[in-house]
Amino acid sequence: MKEIKASMAGTVLQILVSEGEEINEGQVVVMLESMKMEIPIESGQIGKVASIKVEIGDFVNEDDELLVLE
Amino acid sequence: MLHTKDLDQMLVEKSKEIEAGGHEKYHQKLKEQNKLFVRDRLALLFDKGIYQEDGKYANNLAGDLPADGVVTAIGEINGQKVCVMANDSTVKAGSWGARTVEKIIRIQETAEKLRVPLLYLVDSAGARITDQLEMFPNRRGAGRIFHNQVKLSGMIPQICILFGPSAAGGAYIPAFCDIVIMVDKNASMYLGSPRMAEKVIGEKVTLEEMGGARMHCTVSGCGDVLAANEEEAIQSARQYLQFFPANYLNKPTFIEGKLPKEGKSLQEIIPVNQNAPFNMYEGIDTLIDEGSFYEIKKLFAPEIITGLARIDGRPVGIIANQPKVKGGVLFVDSADKAAKFITLCDAFHIPLVFLADVPGFMIGTKVERAGIIRHGAKLIAAMSSATVPKISVIVRKAYGAGLYAMAGPAFEPDYCVALPTAQIAVMGPEAAVNAVYSNKINEIEDPKERVAFVQQKQQEYKETIDIYKLASELIVDDIVPAAELRRVLIDRLSAYETKELEFVQKKHPVYPV
Numbered sequence: 001m002k003e004i005k006a007s008m009a010g011t012v013l014q015i016l017v018s019e020g021e022e023i024n025e026g027q028v029v030v031m032l033e034s035m036k037m038e039i040p041i042e043s044g045q046i047g048k049v050a051s052i053k054v055e056i057g058d059f060v061n062e063d064d065e066l067l068v069l070e
Numbered sequence: 071m072l073h074t075k076d077l078d079q080m081l082v083e084k085s086k087e088i089e090a091g092g093h094e095k096y097h098q099k100l101k102e103q104n105k106l107f108v109r110d111r112l113a114l115l116f117d118k119g120i121y122q123e124d125g126k127y128a129n130n131l132a133g134d135l136p137a138d139g140v141v142t143a144i145g146e147i148n149g150q151k152v153c154v155m156a157n158d159s160t161v162k163a164g165s166w167g168a169r170t171v172e173k174i175i176r177i178q179e180t181a182e183k184l185r186v187p188l189l190y191l192v193d194s195a196g197a198r199i200t201d202q203l204e205m206f207p208n209r210r211g212a213g214r215i216f217h218n219q220v221k222l223s224g225m226i227p228q229i230c231i232l233f234g235p236s237a238a239g240g241a242y243i244p245a246f247c248d249i250v251i252m253v254d255k256n257a258s259m260y261l262g263s264p265r266m267a268e269k270v271i272g273e274k275v276t277l278e279e280m281g282g283a284r285m286h287c288t289v290s291g292c293g294d295v296l297a298a299n300e301e302e303a304i305q306s307a308r309q310y311l312q313f314f315p316a317n318y319l320n321k322p323t324f325i326e327g328k329l330p331k332e333g334k335s336l337q338e339i340i341p342v343n344q345n346a347p348f349n350m351y352e353g354i355d356t357l358i359d360e361g362s363f364y365e366i367k368k369l370f371a372p373e374i375i376t377g378l379a380r381i382d383g384r385p386v387g388i389i390a391n392q393p394k395v396k397g398g399v400l401f402v403d404s405a406d407k408a409a410k411f412i413t414l415c416d417a418f419h420i421p422l423v424f425l426a427d428v429p430g431f432m433i434g435t436k437v438e439r440a441g442i443i444r445h446g447a448k449l450i451a452a453m454s455s456a457t458v459p460k461i462s463v464i465v466r467k468a469y470g471a472g473l474y475a476m477a478g479p480a481f482e483p484d485y486c487v488a489l490p491t492a493q494i495a496v497m498g499p500e501a502a503v504n505a506v507y508s509n510k511i512n513e514i515e516d517p518k519e520r521v522a523f524v525q526q527k528q529q530e531y532k533e534t535i536d537i538y539k540l541a542s543e544l545i546v547d548d549i550v551p552a553a554e555l556r557r558v559l560i561d562r563l564s565a566y567e568t569k570e571l572e573f574v575q576k577k578h579p580v581y582p583v
Contacts, residue, residue, distance in 0.1 A: 008432065009434045034399070035397050035433075036500050037347070037398070037429050038346055039347075040347060
């Protein structure tokens with residue numbers, strides 16, 4: 001199991017993948033908004049999305065889980 | 071009856087014995103760990119592998135402590151004379167005895183009086199605890215090595231290449247160097263080993279977790295460059311040295327200029343949408359000589375980029391926000407990273423080019439509790455007190471203290487130039503309108519009307535921070551098209567070559583830390 005975490009505090013702007021989807025290393029999986037900037041969150045590895053832990057509009061703090069890969 | 075030639079012969083044999091280092095089994099162990107023998111490292115480091123060694127016969131009467139486990143030598147790197155200290159890990163794991171320490175102190179003293187760079191090739195288990203009284207506490211004990219490093223800091227370049235452990239007190243040798251190059255999977259640094267941690271505090275971790283090269287280059291920031299192997303680490307040190315003069319009394323040298331790498335133009339790289347990320351590395355590529363970039367702390371605080379480069383053959387220090395990572399926002403680590411880099415360049419007369427696209431410093435409880443205010447102040451103090459030519463390029467946005475951190479006008483940059491995409495303000499339009507009109511916005515009931523009101527106010531705000539307005543008020547010294555930026559930097563750096571400035575006369579600042 002591998003968690004993809006927020007790189008900084010902000011709100012969830014877009015969720016670009018869905019549960020069960022196969023993703024690549026470096027693929028942008030979530031877009032946060034923070035400090036009025038779009039913050040792309042990339043996956044550090046290849047994997048399959050096991051679960052998505054957030055919804056659009058949620059506040060997340062640095063290191064909060066966004067999604068989990070199998 | 072011995073003749074002179076017999077004595078000579080005995081000496082030749084003794085010398086060979088010493089140069090072979092420790093027992094064969096330790097050489098075997100090196101091979102298993104993908105490590106080189108110390109004298110093989112020196113053969114790669116020095117031009118033609120030539121060096122003059124001091125203190126080779128240290129502790130020769132002991133029989134099993136050749137050179138007392140350290141080679142101290144003078145030689146040349148790219149034609150520049152340097153001094154080097156290199157641990158021999160085949161001799162009691164490179165540990166320090168009394169003579170080891172004395173040799174290190176003496177090569178430091180040599181580097182000081184010759185005014186040449188000093189390299190520390192570290193691969194040491196630390197102090198020989200059995201000899202601690204002779205080598206630890208005294209005036210010319212191990213602490214003196216660090217005292218000397220602090221004295222030499224900024225006087226001559228001090229470079230550490232970490233090939234193996236640098237344990238406990240020994241970890242301070244890298245800590246006081248200008249730069250630390252670490253060999254992945256072999257180099258490590260820690261005040262207490264995993265074994266000690268388990269005994270003394272109860273923590274159970276691996277060596278890599280406690281103080282591995284990768285951890286230090288990505289998490290702690292104690293490492294500057296992560297090399298894949300020893301040869302790469304040595305080449306990296308040779309490359310790094312080319313940017314620096316021999317000492318603080320000289321200026322860095324020029325080489326033949328090269329055109330930038332072929333690729334996208336700066337105009338193509340910068341998005342119109344101020345809130346969308348772009349890759350600042352591509353922007354840097356358009357400005358610097360191809361292949362000249364030497365990045366420092368690449369893996370640490372990647373939201374800011376710090377590196378040495380050449381612009382038309384001239385060495386420069388580049389500090390650039392990276393909008394692709396955390397929006398280019400400044401954090402505690404990014405402030406520390408930039409502050410150290412600025413003081414490094416300033417010490418050795420390397421001009422600074424700031425490329426700004428920064429929304430500001432991060433906010434929120436996490437960073438406040440980590441002391442972002444004092445870390446940011448540290449960065450600003452370093453930039454403020456730098457007296458090398460300072461050029462501030464406002465590439466896109468520069469809001470609030472972000473403008474200050476990137477050598478904004480108040481900090482006496484020699485040249486503050488904006489691209490037409492520049493937006494300089496105390497904060498961005500969205501935040502500003504929110505702050506000023508918050509009550510008014512809440513009073514508007516109709517959501518469509520509210521949106522229209524906010525958009526109108528944002529538009530009015532954008533007009534007040536229009537870059538031509540700022541240039542009209544002499545807030546920026548110039549506006550240039552992106553395509554001309556490299557040309558402008560070349561001309562300006564040339565113009566500011568003769569800059570001579572003393573910041574202030576006083577003993578020293580009370581540095582924000």
